[in-house]
Amino acid sequence: MPNIKSAEKRVLVAKERNARNKAAKSELKTSLKKFDTAVSEGNQEAAESAYKVAVKTVDQAATKGLIHKNNAAHKKSSLTTKLNSIKQ
Structure with missing residues (x-):
């Protein structure tokens, strides 16, 4: 236990x-997992709505310094690629 008030x-x-x-971080992981499940099910509408939420949480995490901005860009690129794969 600290002895000094500021400590x-x-x-x-x-x-x-x-x-x-x-x-x-838990919210970030949850949103990414929801997106992955929607993509694996092939549900395009659910995937698109989950994509919007996931991108928003990734951006917030990068803004707050939880993840690096390049890491956020990499995650968003991966999400976009997965979303585009089920559209075809």
């Missing part, structure tokens, strides 16, 4: 941020 505050802030980041 105590840092511990609390770190816990809050950790929880927030964990929730955001």
